[in-house]
Structure formats: structure tokens, C-alpha cells
Amino acid sequence: xxxxxxxxxxxxxxxxxxxxxxxxxxxxxxxxxxxxxxxxxxxxxxxxxxxxxxxxxxxxxxxxxxxxxxxxxxxxxxxxxxxxxxxxxxxxxxxxxxxxxxxxxxxxxxxxxxxxxxxxxxxxxxxxxxxxxxxxxxxxxxxxxxxxxxxxxxxxxxxxxxxxxxxxxxxxxxxxxxxxxxxxxxxxxxxxxxxxxxxxxxxxxxxxxxxxxxxxxxxxxxxxxxxxxxxxxxxxxxxxxxxxxxxxxxxxxxxxxxxxxxxxxxxxxxxxxxxxxxxxxxxxxxxxxxxxxxxxxxxxxxxxxxxxxxxxxxxxxxxxxxxxxxxxxxxxxxxxxxxxxxxxxxxxxxxxxxxxxxxxxxxxxxxxxxxxxxxxxxxxxxxxxxxxxxxxxxxxxxxxxxxxxxxxxxxxxxxxxxxxxxxxxxxxxxxxxxxxx
Amino acid sequence: xxxxxxxxxxxxxxxxxxxxxxxxxxxxxxxxxxxxxxxxxxxxxxxxxxxxxxxxxxxxxxxxxxxxxxxxxxxxxxxxxxxxxxxxxxxxxxxxxxxxxxxxxxxxxxxxxxxxxxxxxxxxxxxxxxxxxxxxxxxxxxxxxxxxxxxxxxxxxxxxxxxxxxxxxxxxxxxxxxxxxxxxxxxxxxxxxxxxxxxxxxxxxxxxxxxxxxxxxxxxxxxxxxxxxxxxxxxxxxxxxxxxxxxxxxxxxxxxxxxxxxxxxxxxxxxxxxxxxxxxxxxxxxxxxxxxxxxxxxxxxxxxxxxxxxxxxxxxxxxxxxxxxxxxxxxxxxxxx
Numbered sequence: 037x038x039x040x041x042x043x044x045x046x047x048x049x050x051x052x053x054x055x056x057x058x059x060x061x062x063x064x065x066x067x068x069x070x071x072x073x074x075x076x077x078x079x080x081x082x083x084x085x086x087x088x089x090x091x092x093x094x095x096x097x098x099x100x101x102x103x104x105x106x107x108x109x110x111x112x113x114x115x116x117x118x119x120x121x122x123x124x125x126x127x128x129x130x131x132x133x134x135x136x137x138x139x140x141x142x143x144x145x146x147x148x149x150x151x152x153x154x155x156x157x158x159x160x161x162x163x164x165x166x167x168x169x170x171x172x173x174x175x176x177x178x179x180x181x182x183x184x185x186x187x188x189x190x191x192x193x194x195x196x197x198x199x200x201x202x203x204x205x206x207x208x209x210x211x212x213x214x215x216x217x218x219x220x221x222x223x224x225x226x227x228x229x230x231x232x233x234x235x236x237x238x239x240x241x242x243x244x245x246x247x248x249x250x251x252x253x254x255x256x257x258x259x260x261x262x263x264x265x266x267x268x269x270x271x272x273x274x275x276x277x278x279x280x281x282x283x284x285x286x287x288x289x290x291x292x293x294x295x296x297x298x299x300x301x302x303x304x305x306x307x308x309x310x311x312x313x314x315x316x317x318x319x320x321x322x323x324x325x326x327x328x329x330x331x332x333x334x335x336x337x338x339x340x341x342x343x344x345x346x347x348x349x350x351x352x353x354x355x356x357x358x359x360x361x362x363x364x365x366x367x368x369x370x371x372x373x374x375x376x377x378x379x380x381x382x383x384x385x386x387x388x389x390x391x392x393x394x395x396x397x398x399x400x401x402x403x404x405x406x407x408x409x410x411x412x413x414x415x416x417x418x419x420x421x422x423x424x425x426x427x428x429x430x431x432x433x434x435x436x437x438x439x440x441x442x443x444x445x446x447x448x449x450x451x452x453x454x455x456x457x458x459x460x461x462x463x464x465x466x467x468x469x470x471x472x473x
Numbered sequence: 474x475x476x477x478x479x480x481x482x483x484x485x486x487x488x489x490x491x492x493x494x495x496x497x498x499x500x501x502x503x504x505x506x507x508x509x510x511x512x513x514x515x516x517x518x519x520x521x522x523x524x525x526x527x528x529x530x531x532x533x534x535x536x537x538x539x540x541x542x543x544x545x546x547x548x549x550x551x552x553x554x555x556x557x558x559x560x561x562x563x564x565x566x567x568x569x570x571x572x573x574x575x576x577x578x579x580x581x582x583x584x585x586x587x588x589x590x591x592x593x594x595x596x597x598x599x600x601x602x603x604x605x606x607x608x609x610x611x612x613x614x615x616x617x618x619x620x621x622x623x624x625x626x627x628x629x630x631x632x633x634x635x636x637x638x639x640x641x642x643x644x645x646x647x648x649x650x651x652x653x654x655x656x657x658x659x660x661x662x663x664x665x666x667x668x669x670x671x672x673x674x675x676x677x678x679x680x681x682x683x684x685x686x687x688x689x690x691x692x693x694x695x696x697x698x699x700x701x702x703x704x705x706x707x708x709x710x711x712x713x714x715x716x717x718x719x720x721x722x723x724x725x726x727x728x729x730x731x732x733x734x735x736x737x738x739x740x741x742x743x744x745x746x747x748x749x750x751x752x753x754x755x756x757x758x759x760x761x762x763x764x765x766x767x768x769x770x771x772x773x774x775x776x777x778x779x780x781x782x783x784x785x786x787x788x789x790x791x792x793x794x795x796x797x798x799x800x801x802x803x804x805x806x807x808x809x810x
Binding site for chain 1: 683686687694695697698699700703704706707708710711714715716718719721722739742743746788790791792793794795796798799801804805806807808809810
């Protein structure tokens with residue numbers, strides 16, 4: 037996202053993209069290590085961040101709303117603006133800056149704002165294919181004022197995305213969208229939806245697709261949250277009933293939707309994996325602390341606690357080793373191809389292992405402990421202190437239950453485990469193609 | 474923050490291929506490694522290794538694994554780290570002792586349990602790590618004392634030519650010298666090399682499985698067109714590639730406060746895990762043919778398992794790592810962007 041080395045020198049400061057003004061790069065754009073250290077110091081010392089640690093939210097809506105405040109704090113300090121082009125509200129730098137942000141947040145015991153999951157997949161194609169749209173909406177995203185949902189899947193098009201049917205008909209300067217989306221990530225809380233729609237004939241498969249950004253408050257949009265097994269409204273079902281969308285909202289050209297989706301996938305494979313690995317390491321640290329508290333209180337840990345923890349940690353480091361390399365390749369401008377399915381398989385393996393480890397080591401508590409309401413004031417007596425500890429512990433276990441369900445989606449979302457293995461078999465191992473029945 | 478040392482990149486791709494080709498030829502001709510020393514000298518290996526320790530070591534040991542070679546080149550890797558803490562070997566030949574389990578130093582008086590990478594003919598001294606007063610020391614044991622408790626390590630991998638050492642060797646404490654951290658560094662160096670060797674064995678086994686399933690026809694089609702078979706092969710690929718990444722991270726970890734010891738343990742642990750995955754899948758998709766003596770797969774299965782046991786098997790290391798974490802060890806991120 038920075039000007040390539042050897043780019044022509046601008047005639048003067050007024051023409052320079054680095055000049056002071058609305059399009060200036062920040063002081064850390066060219067110095068990743070300085071960014072890392074300054075960020076680390078800030079996250080450690082900033083009192084306003086304290087309340088985001090160890091927080092448990094009663095709903096997806098509450099979590100996203102609070103995380104938008106965390107996002108705003110990160111924006112005000114300039115921290116989450118690195119890795120994004122200055123023309124779109126960023127401060128320059130590249131994907132590595134974003135990678136460092138996630139890693140340092142997690143190392144400081146802070147959550148990575150939930151908004152970033154889709155910022156990482158939807159932000160890059162919008163910035164790349166439609167700089168005007170990025171300039172208009174990305175700054176608000178980075179400020180935490182809006183975030184986007186991803187509307188790809190449909191009732192009849194899950195893993196087989198190219199069979200989707202939601203239709204956009206060109207009509208002068210607008211498109212008219214009709215159809216349905218399902219499993220729309222963050223569909224229940226987002227302000228806008230980035231959707232893959234059919235602009236070609238029903239038979240056109242991946243050739244007749246386009247990507248378009250639709251406001252959730254546009255007339256004709258109906259959103260129904262899909263309650264997941266853990267009670268979260270992470271996903272939604274979306275209905276479009278002759279929704280009029282300006283043609284300027286097209287991301288890439290009409291019919292280019294599949295190419296845009298393929299571009300987007302690189303970021304999902306590289307950046308989302310790295311983000312998830314950073315968060316997972318924080319969660320493993322928290323699990324270790326929770327187990328230590330139990331052991332210190334005289335509770336016996338399951339006999340296989342050590343090897344299970346060791347295994348979960350080893351999977352995570354393997355994922356980090358692979359993913360860091362992919363992030364660096366992406367930042368260097370390389371295309372991340374089918375080999376990135378290795379990253380996706382490693383991510384799913386690490387996520388599943390971590391959460392199975394938590395479930396098995398927290399054991400009966402995971403299965404049977406009811407979440408207790410936290411005490412309001414500081415406990416005055418010993419029994420009140422014990423009750424407060426018990427409430428805290430039950431909240432921690434409840435969070436693991438919520439996360440365990442979400443971790444099951446690691447082998448489904450963004451291309452199922454089966455799709456990833458097939459990509460590797462086809463394009464990396466070069467095996468003879470699967471024959472169709 | 475100091476950036477980690479550059480890794481495995483200084484060896485030019487074309488030169489690496491050339492070296493790999495030469496090594497492959499030499500190891501194919503003499504899998505016992507008898508021609509390896511002369512061949513390495515001819516290739517100017519000392520210089521290659523000095524220029525790019527990560528690239529050169531990985532290249533050599535991947536090929537060593539691919540060829541199922543049985544040379545003692547791993548001994549040299551350990552001895553290079555141990556040498557500064559030991560008197561010059563003189564005219565004799567020295568070999569290191571490889572404790573089983575987690576490769577922990579030996580307790581004086583307790584029976585030794587470990588391996589040697591070959592016979593003791595021509596060997597004068599065996600270097601045995603000993604734990605004395607919670608410090609690691611290096612005992613230089615005359616080979617004759619070890620011969621008495623050593624026998625061929627047949628078992629699962631009869632082709633290894635290793636010796637199994639089991640029994641008490643007296644006088645370890647009297648023969649011990651301060652190690653100055655050399656044993657820990659030697660184990661780490663050995664683990665990095667072994668990780669590469671296991672990758673080589675696994676890559677060869679996966680290539681065999683790909684070849685077999687692409688040629689074998691059942692139900693009127695190549696069996697590699699069946700999803701169940703394809704997915705097993707993909708998983709084997711993921712296991713190998715993730716081990717390569719962790720190995721690169723282990724070489725990059727010298728700047729870490731522990732000198733990369735923890736990352737080397739993790740790499741070896743992952744390599745051991747990977748060989749179990751790869752061999753499970755390779756054996757299944759090769760069917761009964763892979764179980765037969767005439768098919769080469771079984772030799773890869775046995776060798777990979779034996780290499781896993783060297784300097785810490787993956788199950789023992791996983792338990793050790795987890796116990797360290799429970800005891801409060803840092804959850805080292807190992808890798809950063």
C-alpha cells in the first residue's frame with residue numbers, strides 16, 4: 037500500500053502523497069519495528085483500555101457495540117490506521133502493520149475488535165477495486181462508526197458458491213437487487229453488506245457474478261438474525277426485495293465478482309488466519325491461568341492436562357510460523373494462491389484443538405456450571421470474596437462454551453475443510469481430478 | 474527490537490538444487506554414508522555451511538532422510554556444539570550418546586538408556602551428558618565401557634545400524650567436565666537437523682503414495698480420484714509443510730533469549746507429530762502393497778518412527794512442553810511478523 041521503492045520522486049511537497057494534509061502517511065508507515073514498540077507501550081499503559089480486558093458480553097450486539105468503542109480509541113491514537121492507504125483514512129504501511137496490531141493487542145490481553153474479522157476480508161478488495169468507495173466509507177469503519185457484513189452464501193449456495201441466485205438487474209445508474217442471502221457474517225449488526233450477486237444468466241456460474249455494497253437501511257432489505265447454538269447472533273438471513281443500489285456501489289466491474297472474490301480470499305487466508313492465531317494464543321494464556329488458579333485452590337487437574345496444553349500450543353505455533361510467512365508474502369505484493377489452503381487447514385486444526393482442550397480440561401464445569409451474576413461492589417467479607425471468585429470462574433467457563441461453538445465453524449466458514457483439502461489435492465499435489473457421478 | 478537473523482535464504486535456489494542433486498547421487502550410491510565425507514569435502518561443504526547454516530543443514534538432512542541413509546553425519550552436528558567444552562580429541566574418534574525419552578542428561582549411577590548412531594569399532598570416546606548437582610556436565614567415557622552395555626538396535630527399524638545402550642556405566646561423575654550450556658545447544662542443533670531429516674523421509678513417502686494412488690485403478694478409476702484418498706494425501710501435505718515452517722522459525726530463533734532452544738524442541742516435536750500423520754495416511758492409501766516387504770514404504774515408516782525417538786519423541790516432548798507451561802513457562806509466540 038506504500039509507494040514502491042524506486043517510484044518517481046514527486047515534483048514537490050504539494051504533490052507528494054506523503055505531504056502533510058489529509059493524505060499523509062504516518063511516522064510509522066516505513067518503520068514496522070518502531071510501530072510495534074510504540075504500540076506495545078501504548079497498549080500496556082493506556083488506562084482507557086483497561087475495561088476491555090476479560091470482558092464477557094451478554095450478546096453479539098453488546099459485544100460489537102463495545103468493540104466499536106475500542107475501535108474508536110485505536111483510531112484516535114492512529115494505531116488501527118496503519119496498513120490502510122491514506123486516501124481511505126489510513127496512515128500507510130502495509131499488511132504487516134495490521135498483523136502487528138493484532139499480535140500486540142492479543143499480547144496485551146486485549147480483544148481484537150470483532151469488526152476486524154470482516155475488515156480484513158472486505159476492506160482490501162474495496163480499497164483495491166473501488167478507491168472512491170473506500171475513501172467514502174473505510175474511515176468510518178476504522179473509527180468504529182460502521183462495519184460491514186459479508187453476504188456470499190445462500191440457501192442453495194454454500195460451499196458451491198458459483199451456484200448462487202440472488203440477482204442484480206442493471207437499470208440506468210442503479211442495480212435492482214432481488215433474492216436471499218443466508219449465513220451472512222455480522223449481518224445482524226452491520227451497517228452495510230458486501231454481497232456477491234448474479235448479474236449474468238442463471239446458468240453463467242462464476243462468470244456471471246458481481247460484487248456490490250448494499251446499505252442495510254435501504255428500502256426492501258429485511259434482516260433476520262440466525263440464533264446460533266451458543267445464543268450468538270453472529271450470522272443472519274437477509275432478504276432483498278427490489279432493493280435499488282447505485283451502480284457506484286459495484287466493487288470491480290460488472291461480471292468481475294468471482295475475480296474480486298478470489299482476490300478477497302487471499303486476505304481471508306492470510307490475514308484472518310493470523311488474526312485468529314493471535315487471539316487464540318491470548319485465549320490459551322487465559323486457559324493456562326484459569327487452570328493454574330484451580331490447581332492452586334487444590335483442585336486436581338485432569339491427568340492429561342500437560343500433553344493437551346502442549347499439543348494446543350504446538351498447533352498454534354505451527355500456524356503462526358506458516359501464517360506469518362503468508363502475511364509477509366502478501367505484504368510484498370505476491371499473489372497468495374492455492375497453497376494458502378494449508379494455512380486454512382492449520383487454522384481450523386489449531387482452533388478445534390484449543391477449544392477441545394479447554395472443554396476437556398475444564399471438564400464438568402464446562403458441561404454443567406451455570407453462569408452466575410457478578411457481584412456489583414467490591415466484596416466486603418470472605419464469603420463475599422469467594423462468591424465473587426465463583427462468579428468470575430463461571431463467567432470464564434461460559435465464555436469457553438460460547439467460543440467452543442464458534443470454533444466448530446472453523447472447518448466450515450470461508451471454504452469448508454473438504455473444499456480446502458480438495459484445492460490442495462487439485463492444485464498443489466496435482467492429483468487426478470475427482471470424477472463427477 | 475533486533476530483527477531475527479536471516480534464515481535459509483542466502484543459499485541461491487539454483488545452487489541448492491545442484492547441491493541436492495549431488496547429495497542425492499552420493500547417498501543413493503552409498504546409503505551407509507561411507508562416501509558422504511569425501512563427497513561433502515569435494516562440494517566445499519564447509520564453506521556452504523559457514524555461509525548459510527540453516528539452508529545447508531536443512532538441505533543435507535532432507536536428502537539424508539529421503540535416501541534413508543544411515544551415516545553418522547548427525548554426530549558431527551552435535552560434536553560441533555560440544556567441542557568448545559571438551560579437550561581436543563587427539564587421534565581418537567568421539568561420538569555423542571543420545572539419551573531416550575526427552576533426551577535429558579543421565580543421572581550418575583542410574584542405568585543408561587539411549588542410542589548410538591553406529592558401531593563402536595574405531596571409536597575411542599563416547600560423550601555422555603550427566604546431571605550433577607542440577608548442572609549438566611559432559612562425561613568422556615572410554616568406548617570399551619559402553620560396548621559392554623550396547624547391542625544392535627534391531628526392533629522396528631533393523632536397517633538403522635544404531636546401537637541400543639542399556640545398563641550402568643560406572644565412573645561418570647569422575648569423568649565429567651563442565652558443559653557451559655553446550656549440551657543444550659547440541660540437542661537444539663540436533664533437533665533442527667532431525668526435523669529436516671524427518672521432512673525428507675515424509676516427503677519421499679508422500680511422493681510414493683501420490684504415485685501409487687495416481688496409477689492404481691479400482692472401480693474403473695484411479696484411486697486418487699476418490700475424495701477420501703485425496704483428502705488423506707492433502708492432510709499429509711499440510712503436516713509436512715507446517716513442519717517446514719516451524720523449522721524455518723526454529724532457525725530464525727537464535728535472537729531469542731534462550732538461543733532458540735525452545736523453538737528447536739518445538740520443531741522436533743512437530744516433525745514427530747507430522748511423521749505419525751503422514752505415515753498413517755500413506756500406509757492406508759497404498760493398501761496391502763505398502764505393507765509388503767517388496768514395496769519401499771515400510772522402510773520409510775520405520776525410519777521416521779526411529780528418527781522421532783532420537784533426541785525426544787513427540788509424545789514425550791509434548792508432555793514436557795505442557796508441563797513447562799503448567800509450571801508457568803512463558804507462552805512464547807516464537808514467531809512475529
